Amino acid sequence: MKKLIAAFVAVALTASSAFAEGFRTVTLDVTNMDCAVCPITxxxxxxxxxxxxxxxxxxxxxxxxxxFDPKQAAVDALTKATTDAGYPSYLERGK
Structure with a gap:
């Protein structure tokens, strides 16, 4: 049983590392959000x-x-998406 759990953990870690590889994380400052429903949009x-x-x-x-995968999307596409939804955004300073 311990070997099975160890194998499962190893596979999960390998899969998450492969997923994270090549992906980028950015923080956007979002304007015009004035209610608790806005973040959903x-x-x-x-x-x-x-x-x-x-x-x-x-x-x-x-x-x-x-x-996001920078091979498929760019920060400009992210900010355009929020702006088109009525919530202009920009890349957080220092990022």
Missing amino acids: VRKALENVPGVATAKVNFATKRAEVV
């Missing part, structure tokens, strides 16, 4: 960009953390 807009793996939007900080 922003998240959906980001998730519709080809190459986006995950998008987490925080209403309190007015930021979105996006994991």
Whole structure:
């Protein structure tokens, strides 16, 4: 049983490393979010960009953390998606 669990953990770690390899994470500052429902719209807009793996939007900080494949998407596509949804964004300073 211990060998089975160890094998499962090894496979999971290998798969997550392969997934993370080549992906990029950026933080976007998002404007115009003024209610608790706004982050849902922003998240959906980001998730519709080809190459986006995950998008987490925080209403309190007015930021979105996006994991994407730079071979399929660019930061410009991410900011355009949020802007087109009514929530202009820009790459967080220092990132």
